[in-house]
Amino acid sequence: MIIPKYFEDNHTFGVNDEPMRAYYIPTSTAQNPDWKCRQETDRFFLLNGDWSFRYFDSIYDCQEAFYEEGYDTRHFDTLPVPSNWQDHGYDIHQYTNTRYPFPFDPPYVPHENPCGAYVRKFTYKKPEGTATYHLNFEGVDSCYYVWLNGTFIGYHQVSHSTGEFDITDALREGENTLAVLVLKWCDGSYLEDQDKFRNSGIFRDVYVLARPENYVRDFFIKMQLKDNYTAADVTIPLTFAKESIPVSYKLTTACGCTVAEGVSDGNSIAFSASDLTLWNAEHPYLYTLTLSTDNETIRQRIGFREINIKESIVYLNGQKIRFRGTNRHDSDPYVGSAVTLDHIRKDMSLMKQHNFNAIRTSHYPNAPEFYELCDEYGFYVIDESDIEIHGVVNLYNLNIWKEGKKNPFPPFLSDNEDWTESVVDRVQKNVMRDKNRTSVVIWSMGNEAGYGCTFEDALAWTKSYDPTRLTHYEGSMHYPRNPKRGKTDFSNIDLRSRMYAAIPEMHAYLDNNPDKPFIQCEFIHAMGNGPGDIEDYYQLEEQYDTFVGGFVWEWCDHGIYMGTTNDGRKKFYYGGDSGEYPHDGNFCMDGLVYPDRRPSTGLKEYKNVHRPVRVHLEDAASGTYILQNNLDFTNLKEELYLTYEILQNGMAVASGEIRDTELLDVAPRSKKTVQLPIKPLENGACSVIISSHQLHEKPFTPAGFKLGFDQIMLNENCTDTLTALLDAEKASADSCSCAANGTASAITYTENDRVITINGADFVYVYNKLTGMFDSMIYKNHSFLKRPMEMNIWRAPTDNDRVVKRLWYEAGYDKMTQRAYNTTIEAQEDGSLKLHTTSSMAPIFRQRFLEIDAEWIITPDGIVRSSMEIERDAIMRGIYSEYFEDVTENDNPFQANEAFLPRLGIRLFLSKRMNQAEYFGYGPHESYIDKRRASYLGKFTSRVCDLHEDYMRPQENGSHYHCEYVSVADDSRKLTVYNEQPISFNLSEYTEEELTTKGHNYELEKSGYTVFCIDYRQSGIGSGSCGPQLAKEYRLDDTHYTFSFHLKPEIL
Template sequence: MIIPRHYENLHVLHENTAANRSYYIPAEERFDDLVENREHSGRFQLLNGMWGFRYFDSIYDLKDEFYREGYGEEGFGEIPVPGCWQNYGFDSHQYTNTRYPFPMDPPYVPEENPCGAYIHHFVYEPDEAAPKAFLNFEGVDSCYYVWLNGSYVGYSQVSHATGEFDVTPYIRAGENKLAVLVLKWCDGSYLEDQDKFRMSGIFRDVYLLKRPEQGIFDYFLKTRIDGQQAEINVSFTFFDEKMPVKCSVYDQEGSLSALAEDVPGDDGISLTLDQPVLWNAEQPFLYTVVYECGGEVITDRLGIREIKVKDGAVLVNGTKIKFRGVNRHDSDPVTGFVISLDQMKKDFQVMKQHNVNAIRTSHYPNAPQFYQLCDELGFYVIDEADNESHGTNDIYMEDDHEAGRRERWNHAVSDNPAFTEATADRAKLLVERDKNRPCVLIWSMGNECAYGCTFEAALAWTKAFDSTRLTHYESARYRDSNKTYDFSNIDLYSRMYPPLEDIHEYFAGNPEKPFVMCEYCHAMGNGPGDFEDYFEVIEQYDGLCGGFVWEWCDHGIYQGRTPEGRAMYLYGGDHGEYPHDGNFCMDGLVYPDRTPHTGLKELKNVNRPARVVSFCQEKREAIIHNYLDFTSFKEYASVAWEVTCDGVCIAEGTLEGDAVPDILPHGEAAVRLDFEVPEAGKCFLKLRYIRRESTRLVAAGTELGFDEIPLKNEDGRNQTVLHLLKRCGETCTGSREPGLFTVKEDDRRLYVSGPDFAHVYNKLTGVLEEMNVNQCRLLERPMEYNLWRAPTDNDRYLKLKWQKAHYDLTYSRAYQTDYSVTAEGVRIHSVIAILSPVIQRILNMEADWLIGADGRVDINLAVKRDTELPELPRFGLRLFLPKDMEDVTYCGLGPVESYRDKRRASSHGLFTANVAALHEDYIRPQENGSHDDCDFVTLTGRRAGLTAAGDQTFSFNASVYTQEELTEKNHNYELVRSPYTVLCLDYRMNGIGSNSCGPRLLEKYRLDEAEFTFGISLIPEGKAE
């Protein structure tokens, strides 16, 4: 079948489409169910459902004119619309990050271009009052040709934009045949190189709108706040003739707030509201505006707000704000790009529950209802055009270096005049459709295209068309340095993943433009670990208006469950595709099913609505700062508090009524508490911020975050630990005669035994091989000195250094071992090195072991590290315990996993768990489930138990998997449980950071000390049969 080659013609982006306009649903009368049930409008006909479908590997395989009436459809199956054909067995899934999935030869795409032919039969009932019919496609990837009843209607592209066709000449009463041909690739694919799975088909709603002969075609509503009044100005365009319009504005109680009746449409409409209620993300108050014209009624929502820049800061309604945002893709593990209202609302609910107030629509416009929900539920939006040509940076260069690559990035597309119309078209489609949405504060021209004449044109048009919003384009930084460009229409200075020092350097220059981090804290796998550090710098500068975490959800393809019931999610390369970028799509704050990662829990507490900024223990007085921008603290939250001592709650209470201060936004006030602090014990005061009243997304009583404050006393040590060590010390000191210890020795081992225990120490490795108490075996394998961890996604660059240093292949060698028997026990001293193949010694140790009369083992290690080698993943001991030792009790940070730089979701307490429950099931296996700042940990089984404790806190990890298993396997459903319970006791672990796509781990979190000491005691227990 011969079709016009519009799909490779940059001069034909659309054919026979209607002019761009804002989104709305017309009706014959006022219609308020704008989002949930738009199909209830009598002027709206939804065409979704099962459509006829046939897939072709190449456009040249499509021989028949399938769109003709009377064409036999025997070769067609069915597919749901909306739907992505890869999810139904056609073609194959492919994930790439930046690389094009075809040769970079703009504007040409492969000749063997896959395509899908769609046929849909529907019945149409004409409406005499609305005889015109407009066919709408809200999302089709990548381009499409449309026929109705055998007649050619038109062509369009831009996958995430609405294409509208006037089909009045072709539609008829009764049955109609709609035919659509969708191509997998087109010239527009060069501008849609977003970091996502590449899917194809009609993935958003298709519908008809019935319209009158004459009436409103489009409108643009703007608001301006002037003291205690708001001015509303609406401009209109019409089908043909200019018509009178009646405009009514109602408040949320349904009372008429303003009316402009029979105003000539060519003059627009101006209305004034006295004492208006303003819209913001915390208090998303919406009016209803009703337009009546030409026998048609258009109902919309109106949020009164202003956004502007003043003194280098971003202001909403005159107030400085912070974006505590996320980047969100349309992604579902089952439906792919197809996102229902329920799926959207699930995302919004989890976001609100975790203190997210802003969304960047990375990197394309979302469905229209998305913005209506953001209006209603309260989210600030950076609305981004469907522009990304990242793959033009993947050019072959003989002298390949990053600086040179960035100089040439813009040559193929963004500074190529041939692409100016296409680039600007995408900005216009975005702005025109969403211009009446109050949630949209910022227009973003796209993502990672570099800069040039195409974006100069897009920005100039955008700023001229809409001066009420700000403009954004991060990739303006990447351009040919030999040319001069116009940046005057960009309002914000934007960066991705900036190191903290770059932010400080920017503000040292007293800049005029606000700084926004459009992406930061890459949330891939176990991480991010630097939320708190970025929060501190965000609060330091008024001009740093916040940031958007990359990204919201893991992109995975659900593949069912294993026979054991484990969910299987696939990522790049799992479908045999080339090119692909592996699990780089697994970089979200939530799993594909929207279960929160621990990183989202971390973000929640970092972005809590209030914080204790100072505390006076003598007065029991906490100064609380309200980080909300528009809401008083008392209106928003209540406070519950508790005091713990050695992990146990000893006092608690709530602040209600007048006890809760009415802290104004950005203000501070004192709260007084009444509690006593014990003279001894490790004590903490915890203040929990509780949602006072229910909203649509957050129930009353939901915890919004907490503060934890260490309390001072005479002896701040954990008394349980002191008791453990003292009890064992008393047993070991003077209560046993040296003769009660038996020590045997051979060339390899020391055999140390007492009345109730028998341990074996390896003189060649410097560790215990066996621990036995009351004939209970506690070690299934010899202990190990442990430097390795299963690399996290944020270790993806550092692990190359670690592997070069062979940290994954280390072993210990003891060069000298001496022992003596004293009243305290058997003292063993070893001189040890940690070695690995090929390279020099990694570190040297002096190890002192004391085996007491009850079998307790005290270990003290003095370590000197070779500083030529990279920082260590971790340092500690690894124990392989019996599998049934699976009940864990620990006193430290919990219950959420914690690390040196990722610990704000955890607080100190006494916790119990099954060892399997401590595992955080990242889709690509990696280090997980550790707990930092631990006083002691106890693992118990049917007969045996082991407690680890020390004078200094430590980190532990108890797991049903070995670190080798976590390192080697690519998917969590492939993991095989160890025959042991694996216990790692760490002096420290390297921090987590966000280096998977961000700056290097901050120095203060690196395990790179030249020298350090580590001490820990192992206290075994065993029950005789």
């Protein structure tokens, strides 16, 4: 072996690397102080680009001293830096959530430990006035050895931390050769078991910093706000490379006005600043601080803010705040974790456009420039250390989930003194680097790693070093119960943090004088179609100031771009698609945006739930409304204006703007009763949509940008369209009744053992006596059914059905059969024909499940009215509860979860040419009983193909809730479904069977039909993929249902 085995020594985290310091970019004093990016500065030398590269399957295969001067690398490949080598054909992609990709044998890793040899030749000219030089690596996974011009420089691990080396003695003027050996795994990999693709290589920037002989090495900007948050005392301890030297400082406003200036006193700077503009996420105002010696300047942009806790409530600058946050991984479908600044800005742009104000860096520190952008654009950051030890939950025969209420994280590492130094080192690397970032308001010790002495020491150090920020560690709830150990110390944790806590559990904590603010560091799991419970958690925030918000899991789907199909569909791979073991399938596809950053309907749902203004109706007749300002620091009149649209029967008939600053004078987090020029209309269904818009341009949003909306129903009328349909039906029935007096029925029929053939003046319908459904509907010589009609309770399981779907399969919901027992035929006085059928549904090898008493009335003009009384078998309803008899309702994700129905309705198969839809219901986005806040009640038209929401793993999608009517048509015919009691519907090119069985969206094959599901209702969506069970009020779990609808065929 050509290297020492530092990679299996859990007490060696670095060799010859520099002590951690705050991040900054030094420049010469002659540098233009208004530089925009660090590449523009004169003492920063970037080494990114094409490097010579050779991959080895094992570190033991790397036998040649490739780092020596003169070594011939012409047989090497070329690899861009930064990058992940898996994205360039080396090794394989591997996604795993909790399972280690190697045996659990700390600190040892497999002999077959892949590695990459990197070589970069570069020409360097030492800048004038410099004498020392430092080589920086901002991110390398997992550990690396460095040589310059054949000289060993050092070793570093902790993948997401900066490694800095003094290369003064080895660096030459002119040509240099830098060599780096990167190993896929090291002892530190046991502490980096994060839920992500396990990428390897140099994935962040590499650069050289040129410094004078003596310089400011480190500094810590500390501030104490005073005078009712209008002024501050600032102290800045300084550390020098050698002896202390004078340091000039200057603090200026955003427009360049000087606030304070002077010269340091020994090893510190102290000054006061007054008339301050404070920093917060809504108004991220930054000052510029420069620190200058004779031949070097350091520029830092800083904000003035103070975060603290009073009576278990979090305050920023004396104001209560809420975190509307998301967990964000570095993940790009094209470059993996080697994300660019443009990529980060894109993420932040989408976050701001969708009303986020906070980011948790799950589960490792981001690149330093990320935090500068958070300072600039206004995000509260939970800065998380590079620690996760989740794989211990998978160790054999520990039975941890059964004992989960005690400690699901075996403390083999977290409560092991031999690993304390390693855990503390990782926390220190994070805190020391990012301590001057204004946006960082909470230090997080890591994620899902258990608790014990290692974290107690890390928390104690953090609180001692930086008492100005809050501390967080959700893993503290998984503390060891070792009676020999003594009392566990939680005193240095400021927040009560949970993941995916169910609402009843939160009530129990928040109702009992909580001793700490409650935060959900992960919740409303955004996997696939979801989340569906965002509004419920918002209402909890409204109820309790001690619930300070949470962070959605997670921001993006983690997919690997693998080209396109022959018909141009993008292919994104997830776990298992590369043949790796172990893997966790599509559990990485759990974001609010798709891999390519297209917003999902879940993101749109989040945006409108967390709109800055909510409007409540007090009295429609007088136009009295209540404006609720949900912003923490902004008066509505300063930033927003309102628009309104009055809808009649789902269509806009009047509109206006509200820019009156007196009316909009609503203080942060307060309400005001106002008069608005909005009055209800008498006819038809009437509602008003009141939207909030941005008054001024901001970095990611133009003036006029829509921030959210409320829809307020101004009457309880149904639409004129529904009224007309019902009235026309009644009028036709009355007419036919008169015409039929004393004459034969307008409808005739024939029957045999299997079917009833029904003949009207313009139609021929075939009713199947064996199923109780129509086999065929021909109206005016146009066929409307391409396959027989059928009852339907199945939906392609969503990712949030991950737990309950096992019960669905066990119950046989996906294998239902239908049979009819008896059908009677009765002619009506109005000329209609009434069929009455008793039938049932039963899964193969299970008992009868649904008893159906159905009445079908066929009118002389071809309209079909259906009314069903449906009884659900009580035994089937609860038969599977004992699966979870030892687990309480609040335990996640394994809870007592009865096999409630996925949906209840009928399914039609229409001609694929019938592809134009019109409906009145919740649209334009897919909508469900618990996921509809991004939509509104209106009249919409769409192509059937555009109703499909293209989730990476196919599943139920595209349904529309609370619809009065829906029609689907082609150029020659139209079928309309309507009902007095609203229904749900789904129109798709794909069958539920296709969506159920295919693993990727690009594998879907169109059915050749327009598949039309007419539903009494569907169960809600929830966030049960990694969260609480679906709330009872959203389940389709009754024992009796009354389901009715009307079918009206037309020729156009």
